[in-house]
Amino acid sequence: xxLTILNKLKPSFLKKFDYTTDEVIGIKDNEKFVLYPKxxxxxxxxxxxKSKAILSSYIPIEQAIFYxxxxxxxxxxxxxxxxxxxxxxxxxxxxxxxxKYLIKYKIIDSVKDxxxxxxxxxxxxxxxxxxxxxxxxxxxxxxxxxxxxxxxYKALYEENIIKKANDLFVVFLYDKVFLTFYNEGELLxxxxxxxxxxxxxxxxxxMKIKNFNINVFEKLLTKKGVNPLKYTNMEKIVxxxxxxxxxxxxxxxxxxxxxxxxxxxxxxxxxxxxxxEYGNIEGLRDYIQESIGIDAFGFDFYEEYNLDRxxxxxxxxxxxxxxxxxxxxNEQGYNFSLYLRKPTLFYRxxxxxxxxxxxxxxxxxxxxxxxxxxxFNYHKKNQSLQKEIHNLIIENAKLxxxxxxxxxxxxxxxxxxxxxxxxxxxxxxFIKTIYEFKYGYIPKSLEMTDIxxxxxxxxxxxxxxxxxxxxxxxxxFAFKETNIPNMxxxxxxxxxxxxxxxxxxxxxxxxxxxxxxx
Amino acid sequence: MKWIxxxxxxxxxxxxxxxxxxxxxxxxxxxxxxxxxxLPAAKKYRDNEFKFYNSTKTQLQDLKNRKTVLNxxxxxTTKKIKNLSLTKISLKKEKEFFDExxxxxxxxxxxxxxxxxxxxxxxxxxxxxxxxxxxxxNSFFSDNKGIINKKMxxxxxxxxxxxxxxxxxxxxxxxxxLLKIESLGxxxxxxxxxxxxxxxxxx
Numbered sequence: 001x002x003l004t005i006l007n008k009l010k011p012s013f014l015k016k017f018d019y020t021t022d023e024v025i026g027i028k029d030n031e032k033f034v035l036y037p038k039x040x041x042x043x044x045x046x047x048x049x050k051s052k053a054i055l056s057s058y059i060p061i062e063q064a065i066f067y068x069x070x071x072x073x074x075x076x077x078x079x080x081x082x083x084x085x086x087x088x089x090x091x092x093x094x095x096x097x098x099x100k101y102l103i104k105y106k107i108i109d110s111v112k113d114x115x116x117x118x119x120x121x122x123x124x125x126x127x128x129x130x131x132x133x134x135x136x137x138x139x140x141x142x143x144x145x146x147x148x149x150x151x152x153y154k155a156l157y158e159e160n161i162i163k164k165a166n167d168l169f170v171v172f173l174y175d176k177v178f179l180t181f182y183n184e185g186e187l188l189x190x191x192x193x194x195x196x197x198x199x200x201x202x203x204x205x206x207m208k209i210k211n212f213n214i215n216v217f218e219k220l221l222t223k224k225g226v227n228p229l230k231y232t233n234m235e236k237i238v239x240x241x242x243x244x245x246x247x248x249x250x251x252x253x254x255x256x257x258x259x260x261x262x263x264x265x266x267x268x269x270x271x272x273x274x275x276x277e278y279g280n281i282e283g284l285r286d287y288i289q290e291s292i293g294i295d296a297f298g299f300d301f302y303e304e305y306n307l308d309r310x311x312x313x314x315x316x317x318x319x320x321x322x323x324x325x326x327x328x329x330n331e332q333g334y335n336f337s338l339y340l341r342k343p344t345l346f347y348r349x350x351x352x353x354x355x356x357x358x359x360x361x362x363x364x365x366x367x368x369x370x371x372x373x374x375x376f377n378y379h380k381k382n383q384s385l386q387k388e389i390h391n392l393i394i395e396n397a398k399l400x401x402x403x404x405x406x407x408x409x410x411x412x413x414x415x416x417x418x419x420x421x422x423x424x425x426x427x428x429x430f431i432k433t434i435y436e437f438k439y440g441y442i443p444k445s446l447e448m449t450d451i452x453x454x455x456x457x458x459x460x461x462x463x464x465x466x467x468x469x470x471x472x473x474x475x476x477f478a479f480k481e482t483n484i485p486n487m488x489x490x491x492x493x494x495x496x497x498x499x500x501x502x503x504x505x506x507x508x509x510x511x512x513x514x515x516x517x518x
Numbered sequence: 519m520k521w522i523x524x525x526x527x528x529x530x531x532x533x534x535x536x537x538x539x540x541x542x543x544x545x546x547x548x549x550x551x552x553x554x555x556x557l558p559a560a561k562k563y564r565d566n567e568f569k570f571y572n573s574t575k576t577q578l579q580d581l582k583n584r585k586t587v588l589n590x591x592x593x594x595t596t597k598k599i600k601n602l603s604l605t606k607i608s609l610k611k612e613k614e615f616f617d618e619x620x621x622x623x624x625x626x627x628x629x630x631x632x633x634x635x636x637x638x639x640x641x642x643x644x645x646x647x648x649x650x651x652x653x654x655x656n657s658f659f660s661d662n663k664g665i666i667n668k669k670m671x672x673x674x675x676x677x678x679x680x681x682x683x684x685x686x687x688x689x690x691x692x693x694x695x696l697l698k699i700e701s702l703g704x705x706x707x708x709x710x711x712x713x714x715x716x717x718x719x720x721x
Contacts, residue, residue, distance in 0.1 A: 342526075349529030349537070350522040353544070360545045364552035368560035375564030378571040385574040392581040399588035406595035413602040420609035426665075427616030430719070433665045434623050437696055437717065444699045445688035452684070462680060466703040 016347045019144065021327045023053035026320040027136060031313055035305065035320040037159065042305040042312060042320075049140050054327055056145040057133060058319035059336055061171055061178045062277075064148055065101075065123040066190050067093035070116045076107065089123055100126040104151065104334050106187050110264045120190045122148050129338050142341040145323035150180045150190050151334035152318040155325040157185035161301050165270040168294075170253060172276035174198050177249060179256055183266045191256050193249070197221070197276060200245040207241060218278045227283025246284065250291045257292070268294075275299035275314060442518060447472070450494060451516065458487035463511070472516040477509040484512045491516065625694040628668040628718030636695070636716060640672065647686040649678035649710075666696065668718040675711045683710050690714065 024035040025045050034045035034053060049055060067089055075084075085105050090097055105121035129146065136143050153169050156162045164185040171178040176196045181188040201217050209216075220238075224230040226246055231239045257269050272294050274284055285296040299314035301321075306312055326332060345351035444467060455462065455476065460483050464475040478484050484503050491514075492498055499515040529537055641651050653675040661667050678686075683704055690697055696717035704710040 345522075348522070348526050350525035353525060353529070353541075356541055357544060357548065360548040361552075364549050365556065368552060368556045371557070371560040371564040375560065375567040378564070378567035382567060382571050382574050385571070385578055389574065389578050389581060392578065392585060396581060396585050396588060399585060399592060403588055403592050403595060406592060406599060410595055410599050410602060413599060413606050417602060417606050417609050420606065420613045423613050424609065424616050427613070427620050430665050431616070431619060431623065434626055434696070437666065441698055443688070443691035444702060445684055445691045448684055448687065452680075462704075464703070464705045465680075466701075467699070468701040468703075 014344075014346070016343050017341060018052060018344050019054055019327070019341060020052045021054060021324055023051075024320040024324045025049065025051070025053045025055045026316045026323075027055065027057050028313060028316050028319075031316060033310070033312060033316065033320065035317070035324065037321075037324045040305050041307060042302055042310065042317065043308060044310060049136065054144045054323050055136070055140060055142065055341075056147065056319050056323035057136065057143060058147045058149065058152070058315050059124055059128070060315070061149055062173055062176075063124060063128055063132075064150075065093060065095060066121070066150075066192050067123060068118055068120045068190060070111070070118050072116050073109075074115075076117065081107075085119060085121055088119075089121055093121070093123060095123060102126055102129065102336050102338075104148070104336065106151070108186075108188055108264075110183055110186075110188055110266060112263065112265045118189065120150075120187060122150060122190070124148070124336055126338065129336060133337075133339070137339050142339050143337045144341050145319070145326060146336040147319035147322040148334065148336060149315050149318055150178075151187065152315075152322040153180055153182055154185060154187060155318065155322040156301055157182075158325045158329075159321050161304070161321070162271075166267055168253075168257065168269050168272045170272060170274040170288075172196050172249070172274070172281070174201075174277060177253065179253060181260050181264075181269070183264065188264060188266065189260055193252050193256070196249070197278075199249070200242060203241055203245050204238065207238070209238070221276065221281045222279050223282060225282030225284055226287045230282060243287065246287060247291060250288055253288075254292050257294075270295065272296040273299055447516075447518075451491065451496070454487050454490045454494065458483045458490060460484055460487045470518040472514075472518075474514040474516065475511075476514060477511045479509060481505070481510050484510055484514075488514060626666075626696055626717075626719045628720040633670055633716065633718070637670075637672065640674070640690075640714075643689060644674065644676060644678075644686055647678075647689065648682040649676050649686055651676040652709075666717045666719055668720050670716045670718075671700070672714040672716065673711065674714070675709070677708050678710060679708060680704055683712075687712070 022036065022038055024037065026033045026035060027045075027049065032045040032049075033042050034047075035042050069088060069092070071084075086103055089095060089101065089103055095101055102124045103121055104124075105119050108118045108120060111118055133143050133146065149169075149171070153167075157164050166184065167182045169180040169182070173196045175194070175198045177193040179189075179191040179193065181191070197217075201214065204217065204220075205212060220242075224235075224239075226239065226242050228236075228239060253272075260266070261268065272288055272292070274281075274288060274296055275298060280298040280300070285298055288294070288296040301314060302312045302317040305317075322334070326335060342348060346355055448465075451472070451474065452462075454460075455474075458478070459480070460476045460478045462474065463477055466473040476484060476487070478487075481503070488498055488500060497517040499517065501513050503510050503512040505511070529540075532540070637656055641654060644651050651674055654672070656670055656672040659669045659671070661669065683702075687699065687702070691699065698715045698717070700713040700715050702710070702712045
């Protein structure tokens with residue numbers, strides 16, 4: 001149970017097969033249906049055949065060869081039963097030895113003689129499978145299940161469509177009648193009766209009915225059949241003929257029932273399910289029930305599923321039911337498909353190889369990949385750093401330019417300042433020089449005036465005056481001996497620096513030479 | 519896919535031993551390819567990028583340092599410029615002040631026409647003061663060493679009263695011009711001589 005839940009939880013690529021049992025597609029020729037077993041619903045299918053739904057079809061009864069034989073139980077234990085059945089089929093069933101056949105068989109251990117068992121084998125040429133389902137295979141590459149009705153009836157019990165009982169499934173084919181006996185849900189016997197609807201057709205043909213052909217015959221069976229209520233008095237003759245012929249077939253069927261009763265250790269046949277290759281024959285169920293005294297039913301097993309009232313091929317429905325049952329229970333013993341759905345990739349050698357290659361690449365590549373990613377990471381970082389460097393270079397260039405500009409400006413201002421300073425210094429120096437020149441020079445006229453005033457005051461008279469090298473030389477005379485000394489005294493008092501050689505008297509005058517330094 | 523089916527068919531036809539051998543061969547080939555080609559290439563790529571990363575990082579750090587230095591220098595120079603600009607404004611004002619001041623000393627400026635006029639007037643002025651000029655000489659000198667770089671020596675010889683000479687001297691010494699009396703003299707015969715030096719400045 002746990003495993004089933006785990007399996008359901010698996011992602012589809014980890015499951016061995018990627019299919020779902022919740023949907024079964026049934027396809028036969030142009031008929032395409034999809035069955036939803038859980039919802040008990042059947043619908044026309046218009047989607048893609050290649051899907052998760054189980055894809056199924058069936059083998060028409062007339063395409064199979066039936067062969068049954070008895071064998072002692074102790075023999076079965078001693079032989080390889082598959083080979084034994086195959087050998088027996090090729091030897092005794094009248095099949096072509098050069099053709100390959102698919103043989104599916106069932107061992108039935110219900111014979112009254114407990115020492116023996118019967119083997120019911122269904123033989124289908126492989127060429128038929130290959131050829132008949134070619135279109136489907138070309139579209140999908142697989143077909144999940146190909147059923148055969150005789151085995152498919154079992155699914156009716158398994159899927160609880162009918163209750164287990166002793167049942168007989170009768171299919172009227174054109175040239176034979178196909179009987180399948182089931183005992184409590186298990187296959188008991190397959191019987192074919194030579195001569196089927198063809199006998200009835202021939203009988204009616206002898207009646208020279210106007211425009212009678214096989215199509216009219218098919219319509220007659222399905223619309224009116226052996227139901228007296230469907231016939232007028234004028235047509236009763238046809239009804240009588242039909243009832244007569246069908247009764248003949250029913251008697252054969254009844255004799256087969258008796259044979260089964262006598263051969264097998266089972267109870268009475270309780271139900272008969274009847275149909276024909278044209279579908280259910282009108283009134284035949286009631287006619288069989290009246291004739292044999294066993295409850296008879298049609299092949300309307302899908303009625304509960306058929307909400308859309310579709311014209312469903314009962315054998316296709318049986319095949320879908322069986323396919324579902326087989327996949328749910330994982331029983332593929334009666335699957336005639338040669339082209340099963342392939343496992344998912346990792347369950348195939350190619351997938352394993354791919355996985356191995358990927359694993360090897362991963363294991364061997366993880367370190368180089370790490371190195372590469374690491375390197376790439378550095379590469380990205382380098383790109384980022386290079387960008388940063390580029391920006392920084394530009395920024396630094398701008399800053400350098402700005403610095404140079406600043407330096408230049410600084411130099412310029414310094415130069416200007418120097419120039420200003422120089423100018424100022426020059427101006428100061430200039431002013432100082434002019435000032436010193438102007439105020440460092442004592443006007444000679446002033447000095448001379450001062451000296452002259454003192455001379456006049458002291459009655460000293462000028463004889464000669466010279467000025468050179470910042471020194472005045474005054475040659476003076478006076479008539480009194482005190483005049484010149486008084487003058488010198490006054491000059492000294494006024495701050496003059498006086499040098500004199502002396503005063504000498506000559507010609508009635510006192511003479512002297514006075515030197516005044518600046 | 520057809521090739522997947524072909525691989526499936528190929529392996530379905532092989533024994534388990536063969537399959538294992540094939541798997542081992544494939545693993546070996548992949549391993550050889552990875553270890554012989556991809557691993558050295560990836561290692562080389564990573565090493566180169568790592569080496570480049572380190573050098574780039576160093577370069578980046580250098581550039582960042584340089585940026586910091588440049589920014590500091592710029593701040594410093596900007597500050598310096600600001601200070602210098604302030605100094606400049608101050609110096610400019612000072613200069614303007616001194617320029618205005620110097621303008622007051624325009625009389626110092628050497629002007630050959632002015633000096634010519636000075637020479638021309640000196641005889642006239644002496645006569646006006648009652649002095650008689652007997653001889654007159656003048657000579658011009660240039661001196662680039664000092665601020666006062668021009669000078670003109672004028673030697674006057676004449677006859678006149680002492681008092682008139684004094685007035686004459688006073689008149690000239692009272693001028694704004696840079697004038698110096700280098701030597702002078704007057705004797706009892708009223709003969710006098712004066713040696714003026716007129717100074718000037720030429721830019």
